[in-house]
Amino acid sequence: MTASIVELHGVGKSFRSADGHSRPVLEQVDFHLREGEIVALLGQSGSGKSTMLRIMAGLVPADRGQVRYRGQPMSGPARGISMVFQSFALFPWLTVRQNVELGLEARGVPRAEREAKAEAAIALIGLSGFEGALPRELSGGMRQRVGIARALVTEPEVLLMDEAFSALDVLTGERLREDILDLWDSGQMPTQAMLVVSHNIEEAVMMADRVLIFASDPGRIRCQLSVQLPRPRDPDSADVRALIDEVYALMTAGAARPARVHGITEAAAAPTPLAERLPAADVARMDGLLELLAEPPFEGRADLPQLSEEAGLPDADLLPVAHALALLGLAQLDSGDLQLTALGRRYVDGHHGLRRDLFGQQLLAHVPLIAHIRHRLEQAPSGQMPDKPVLRLLSEQLDDVEADAVLQTAVTWARHGEVFEYDYNTGALRLPTGDEETTR
Numbered sequence: 462m463t464a465s466i467v468e469l470h471g472v473g474k475s476f477r478s479a480d481g482h483s484r485p486v487l488e489q490v491d492f493h494l495r496e497g498e499i500v501a502l503l504g505q506s507g508s509g510k511s512t513m514l515r516i517m518a519g520l521v522p523a524d525r526g527q528v529r530y531r532g533q534p535m536s537g538p539a540r541g542i543s544m545v546f547q548s549f550a551l552f553p554w555l556t557v558r559q560n561v562e563l564g565l566e567a568r569g570v571p572r573a574e575r576e577a578k579a580e581a582a583i584a585l586i587g588l589s590g591f592e593g594a595l596p597r598e599l600s601g602g603m604r605q606r607v608g609i610a611r612a613l614v615t616e617p618e619v620l621l622m623d624e625a626f627s628a629l630d631v632l633t634g635e636r637l638r639e640d641i642l643d644l645w646d647s648g649q650m651p652t653q654a655m656l657v658v659s660h661n662i663e664e665a666v667m668m669a670d671r672v673l674i675f676a677s678d679p680g681r682i683r684c685q686l687s688v689q690l691p692r693p694r695d696p697d698s699a700d701v702r703a704l705i706d707e708v709y710a711l712m713t714a715g716a717a718r719p720a721r722v723h724g725i726t727e728a729a730a731a732p733t734p735l736a737e738r739l740p741a742a743d744v745a746r747m748d749g750l751l752e753l754l755a756e757p758p759f760e761g762r763a764d765l766p767q768l769s770e771e772a773g774l775p776d777a778d779l780l781p782v783a784h785a786l787a788l789l790g791l792a793q794l795d796s797g798d799l800q801l802t803a804l805g806r807r808y809v810d811g812h813h814g815l816r817r818d819l820f821g822q823q824l825l826a827h828v829p830l831i832a833h834i835r836h837r838l839e840q841a842p843s844g845q846m847p848d849k850p851v852l853r854l855l856s857e858q859l860d861d862v863e864a865d866a867v868l869q870t871a872v873t874w875a876r877h878g879e880v881f882e883y884d885y886n887t888g889a890l891r892l893p894t895g896d897e898e899t900t901r
């Protein structure tokens with residue numbers, strides 16, 4: 462059995478929200494990162510993937526369970542583990558060489574050795590000739606190469622990449638990913654294991670020996686899939702396509718209530734809370750996807766990877782839309798396919814008024830937060846209420862930024878279904894005009 466470099470045993474982490482509530486973000490995470498493997502971590506936004514990476518790097522402590530690095534309990538940042546961030550995190554006033562040398566400086570490495578190592582890392586990642594450039598003089602792809610050189614210069618045994626390619630355009634991201642895999646497969650990297658957080662299913666399947674799928678609320682490993690295909694992999698090969706389909710199916714299983722269906726037993730039995738994270742799906746995109754799904758060649762049923770290509774939507778955008786359609790009963794997710802329901806067919810075929818009514822009806826039936834706001838507005842003599850109590854309710858389980866995002870999603874959906882209105886200037890929620898006297 463290959464040796465484990467980092468081990469998580471029953472790891473849990475909670476954060477305290479602004480109002481003092483403690484929210485579990487990770488629960489019972491068991492994971493071993495072993496020598497010689499690349500592991501990809503996929504999961505919904507906010508499911509705790511970055512938190513798990515930071516715990517593995519020793520940047521934040523776990524509240525529960527054990528974290529071990531080479532068999533020893535982790536205490537503080539681990540020297541043999543480096544991270545690469547989505548945002549590049551470069552110092553704008555330092556040159557490429559100075560940015561790369563930083564990690565070595567902090568460790569007291571003598572100057573001559575620092576320079577030699579930085580030069581080697583810069584050459585390895587293909588940036589020779591740009592040592593004296595400032596970050597602003599580089600393209601996004603080159604900046605991320607600096608971020609990777611800075612992570613590699615300390616010769617880490619473990620490289621943790623947190624959405625390292627997602628801020629780059631598709632081609633640049635693919636090229637950088639391929640270069641890293643070439644370095645890894647040819648043994649030129651000092652690194653012995655990589656963990657890659659991604660929102661891109663194809664990227665995960667192209668890179669990893671194992672794909673872990675995270676569940677949300679609280680974050681935990683829901684399932685894993687091993688990928689036993691030699692690299693480099695052909696994204697169009699039948700084997701890769703089949704695995705991509707399988708990962709889509711696993712990620713969308715139980716999508717109507719993604720956080721709960723595969724959840725821990727008590728959570729599955731609990732009623733759906735008002736403060737659930739809604740998939741951040743734009744209404745125009747939901748309409749567009751339903752229309753695309755209804756037309757040839759799909760005729761009501763589509764393979765998600767094909768739909769992603771046809772709609773020009775990356776996974777990070779497509780999956781929330783697919784989840785939202787499933788939540789509202791307009792489509793259903795089944796084995797990695799999206800299928801129009803009978804109601805979804807009526808919606809697509811309907812004129813504007815019918816679409817509005819069906820959408821509103823489904824919101825009230827399936828989104829407890831929207832039904833709750835509508836009920837409160839109907840009870841209020843003025844047909845109005847401020848958004849503050851709703852935000853307070855949401856922040857019992859979500860942080861402030863997420864609470865705001867959930868309210869905004871609820872508002873855009875509710876406006877489309879004419880369930881309620883929102884005044885962006887005053888933050889007032891109110892019944893739609895002409896609707897004050899009626900109840901649905």
Ligand SMILES: Nc1ncnc2c1ncn2[C@@H]1O[C@H](COP(=O)(O)OP(=O)(O)OP(=O)(O)O)[C@@H](O)[C@H]1O
Nearest residue numbers: 476477486505506507508509510511512513860863
């Ligand atoms: N320092 C912190 N204080 C309070 N809450 C935090 C902190 N760090 C993360 N969180 C919360 O923990 C949850 C998980 O966040 P995390 O960034 O780990 O998720 P993620 O799966 O990486 O999300 P994304 O894919 O959007 O990057 C979120 O609700 C986030 O707001």
